[in-house]
Amino acid sequence: MERDDIYEYSLDTHHGEEEGKKVRKKIYQVLGILSAITIFEVGMGMKFSRVESMQETLKYLFIALTLVKAAYIVLVFMHLGDERKNLRWIVLGVYLVLIGYLLFICLTEAVYAGEYRTWDAVVEAFKSVTGSGAAHH
Numbered sequence: 001m002e003r004d005d006i007y008e009y010s011l012d013t014h015h016g017e018e019e020g021k022k023v024r025k026k027i028y029q030v031l032g033i034l035s036a037i038t039i040f041e042v043g044m045g046m047k048f049s050r051v052e053s054m055q056e057t058l059k060y061l062f063i064a065l066t067l068v069k070a071a072y073i074v075l076v077f078m079h080l081g082d083e084r085k086n087l088r089w090i091v092l093g094v095y096l097v098l099i100g101y102l103l104f105i106c107l108t109e110a111v112y113a114g115e116y117r118t119w120d121a122v123v124e125a126f127k128s129v130t131g132s133g134a135a136h137h
Contacts, residue, residue, distance in 0.1 A: 026076070030072075030073075030076050030077075033072065034069055034072070034073070037065055037068065037069055038069075040065070041061075041062060041065055044058060044061065045058065045062070059107075063103055067096060067099060067100075070095075070099075071092050071095070071096070074091070074092070074095070075088070075092075080092070
């Protein structure tokens, strides 16, 4: 008895060899662009990672280039690049804002990683900010 719940997707392709060549060319183009950005990142890291004055610049450069690569992957492989310009900016804008906010929180809160705050210190800070003894514990 033959199964009817298995669908062979390779039989459903409706393009010729020319179309296949275009698709493969696009995939190699994406591979080249992403590889070039990654090689640039690795080169910058190898050359300037020990230079103290470049630490901050490298950190933000790596974050920016990672966001560029992620946005490019979304545009190409999720076919967002084929959509209207406004839709692209809505999707990528929300993505970039939320990722940027996450990175901001991670980078600013990392400064306080070694500090331990007791409840009494939190209450005292609250009293000093509000100027009253309204805080209870």
